[in-house]
Amino acid sequence: MFFKGMKRRAAASPIDNGRGNADRRRPLACMALAALCLLGMASQSSRAADAALIEAAKKEGQVVWYTTQIIDQFVRPLAGAFEKKYGIKVRYVRANSQEVVLRVLNEGRAGQVQTDVFDGTASAAPLQKLNLIEKWVPDSVSRFDKQAIDPNGLWAATNLYVLTPAFNTQMITKEQAPKTLQDLLDPKWKGKITWNASATMSGAAGFIGMVLKSMGEQQGREYLRKLGQQNIIPRRVSAREVLNQVIRGEAPIALNIFNNHAVISAADGAPVEWIPMQPATGVLSVASLTKGAPHPNAGKLLIDFLVSPEGQQIFRDADYIPVDPQIPPRVPELKPDGKRLKAVYFSPDEIPAMLPKWMNIYKEYFQP
C-alpha cells in the first residue's frame, strides 16, 4: 500500500500506522492537506531541473556522490545514464551509512566539503544536526507520497527497502519454512537461523525495532527474550552476504534480508526464497544535497535525476523498489500492499534515534 496506494487511500501514513493497521482509510481531506503541504514546501525550497540549472551544472562539469547504493547493481548504470544525458562526470564513493556520516562530518568540521550529494537510510538526521544539509528537494517529488519527502525539505527518498526472512529451498521445504514470528520460536530452528549482527536496519537492530513497533514494548521484549534462546548465528557482513550464506547452505534461514535480493538470486537459479512474514520492515533510502557543496548545481541535477521517472526506472530495472507511485517494481509482490504483505515503516529520523536502544536489547538477549 505504501506509495502505490496514495491516490486511492489518500495519505495513509505508513509511519503512523506502524502497528499493523496499515490499510486504514483516510478521508480525502488528508490528501488535500498533504498536497498543500507539498506545494508550500516546494515553493519554499525546491527548484525545477530547468534549463538554467542544467546550464549551471554543465559549467561545474562534475558531481561527487557519497553513496550507500550498490555500485554494480545500481550506481554504475545510473551514473552512466546521467553522464550520457548531461555530459557531467559522476564521481562516486561507496561506503556504508556510518562511514558516509563520518566523512561528511569531518569534511564539514574542517570546512573542506568534498561531496555534493549523499544518501543512506540513517545518515540525514545526524548530519542535519550539524547543519551540513542544504535545504533542497526537486519539484518533481511532489508526485511522491508525502512520507518520501522530508517536511523540512532536507531530503527526498529514492527507493524503498523491504526486509523479510528468507530460506534455503534445498535444506527445508516451503511447508516447513516458518511463516510467522511465532514459528521462529520453534525449538527445531535452534542454531539454524542467521542474521547480520551489525547496528543497521538490515540486521539484528532492524529486526528488534520491527518487533517492538509491531508488538509493543512489553510483548515485544518478551518475544525477543524467547528468540534469544534460539542461538541465532550472528555475522558481521552485509545482509546481502548473509543471504549468500543461506544460499550456500551455511544456515537454512536468514532474518531481515532485502527481499529483492532473494528475487535477484532466485532468478539466477539460487535455492532461495523470501518469506512474506508479517510484518515486513520498510525503510527509505534518501538523498540530500550537502551544505557548501563544491558543485551545488550538478548535485541538484543528480538528485533530480535520481527521483525523475528515468532514474526511478533504473531502480526498477535493477530489481529495486522505486518510490515513484507510477513505477511499480518488476516483481510487484516485493512491495508491501498492506494486505498480503504488511509492513512497519521507519523514517530516516527515527532510525538513528532508536538504534542505541535496539542495540542494547541485542546485547541483553542475543550477544553470545
Add this chain to the structure above:
Amino acid sequence: MTSDNNVLRTPMQGTSSWARRGSGVLNVRMLLIAALGLALAALVLPPIAFLVQGSLYEHALDGSATFSLSAYSELLSEGGVLRSFANSFLFAISSAVVAVIFGGVVAWINERTNAPFKPLAYITTFTSLGTPYILYISAWVMLIGRSSPINVYYMQLTGATTPLINAYSMASMIFIEGLLWSPMVFLLLSATLRNFNPELEEAAKMCGADGMKIFRRITLKLSMPAVMALIMLVFIRSLEAFEVPAVVGTPGGIRMLTTDIYETLQEIPPDLGSASALSACLLLVVALLLYFYGRMTRNAEQFATVTGKNFKPNTIDLGRWRWLAGAVLIGNFMILSVLPAAVLAWASFLPFYQAPSPAAFAVITLKNYINVLHSSHYVQLIANTLVIASVSATAVMLLTSFVAWLRARRASGSALLDSLATMPLAFPGIIVGVAVMQLFLSVQVGIYGTIWIIVWAFVISALPYGIRYSYAGMLQLHKELEEAAVMSGARPFVGFRRIVLPLLSPSLFAGWVFIFLLAARVLSLPVLLSGPSSQTMAVAMFDLMSNGQTPELAALGLLWSLSMTALVVVFHLIARSKGVRIQGN
C-alpha cells in the same frame, strides 16, 4: 661505546666520539638523526595524540569535547571484556606460534637443506602475499565451512546432520590466522638463515655433533632474536586482527577485543572513545613487549653472523629425509596456494557458491569474468594501487634502512627512532585512518582526497615491518666490514652506501616486496581515506564483499592475485639480473 661509534666517524678526527658530539652542530650523523626523528615524529605522533585525546575526551556531535575517563571505566565495567581479552590473547599467541613453526620450518628446509621442490616455497609465498586477506579468509571458509566439499560429501555419505569440521571455532581461527602470517615469517627467517656464518655449524660438526644437535644448539639459537621478533610481531598483529575474528569468530560466538571495538564503532557517528581507550591499552602492552624485546637484543653483536670472512652458508644433506622435507614444501604449497586458488576458481565460475555436484556444473558461467573485464573503472584502480604500493614501500624501506643502521651501530637517539618506527604496530587500521584524515583536514596541504593521503597512512602502518626487515638484516652485519672501509679512508655514508646497503639489499628488497604486497591488499585504510578519484583495488574488492558478490569477488581476486604474483616474479628476475638475491641457492 667508543668502538661502536667508530664507523660513524670520519677517520681524520681522532678524538673520541663523546668529545666530538658536543663540538659541532654540523655533524652529519646528528643531522641525519634529527631529520629522521622529525620525519618519524610527523608520521607517528599524530595518531598517538589522536588516540589519547580520543580516549580521554567525550566528543559531542557538534565537535565539542569534554574531558572524561568514562571510556576507560566503561571498558572495565563491561563484563565480557575479560573473556574477550582472554580469547584474543589465546588466539594471538597460538597464531604466532603456528605461523612461526609453519613459516620457520619451510624457511629452514628451503635455505639450509638439499630438499627437492625448493622453488615451490617462493611460489607459495608470493601467491599468498599477493592475495588479499579477505579473499583468503573467504576461500578458507568455503574450504572448511558447512557447505564445503568435505562437509557436504561427509554428510551425504554418512547421513550425519552435523558437519565433520566446525569452521567457526577457535581452532579454525588460529589455523587460518597462522597461515595468513606464515609467508611473512618465511621471508624474514629466510633472510636470517641465508646470511648464516657456517663456521659455527662446521665447528660443531668437527666436534662430532649430529645434524639435529647442530640445528638445536647452533642454528636455532642463533636465529632466536629473529624468531622472537617474529613471534612478537605476529602476536601483536593477531591481537589487532579483525578479519578472522569477524568472519570466523563471530558466527561461532567467540568474542574478541577487535570485534568488541568494531561494535562500538558501529554507532552513528562512531564512538571512537571506547575504541581509542582499547587501543591505548594495546599501545601500553606493545610498549612493554618492545621494552623486553629491546633488552633481549641489547647485545646484538653476539648474533652477528655476517662477518668479513665468509657469508655463504652451506646446505645440510638430509639423506633420505630430504624427500620428507620435499613433501613438507609440497604440503605448504597445497595448503597456502593450490587449495584456496582452486576453491576461488570454482566459485568464480558460479552464479552463487555451492559444493561441486552435477547440478553445479550445469550452471557454470563466465559472467563474473565478463563483468570484471568489461568495467573500465578497474584501469584507474590498478594504476592507483600500483603507485600507492610502490611509493609507500620505497619510502618505508628508505626511512627504515637508515634507522636500522643507526640502531645497530648504537648511534645516540637511535633507540628513540626505533621506538617511533615500531609504535604503529599498536595502531589498529581504523585509528590510523581516522587520525590521518583528521590531520589533513586540519592541516590543509591539498592531499585530502588524493592518493597521497593513502600513501601517508600506509607509510605509517608499514614502518614496523620495514624496521623489522632492515633490522633483522642489520643485526647480522658485523661492523668490522664498515670499520675496514673507514680504515681505508671512506666517509661514513660511503661505507653505508657501498657496504651496508649492498649487503642489506636482500633484506631491503624482501621488505620492499612485502610492503608493496601488503599495501596492495590491505583494506581498512583506503576504504576510509579514498576520495572520489583515489580508489584502490582493495576498495573495489571491499565493495564487492560488502555487496555480497562473492563470485565476482572471486573472479576479480583471482585475476588480481595472478597479476600480482606475475609482478613479483618480474621483480625477482630483475633483482637477480642486477645481482641482488632474494632467493637462496
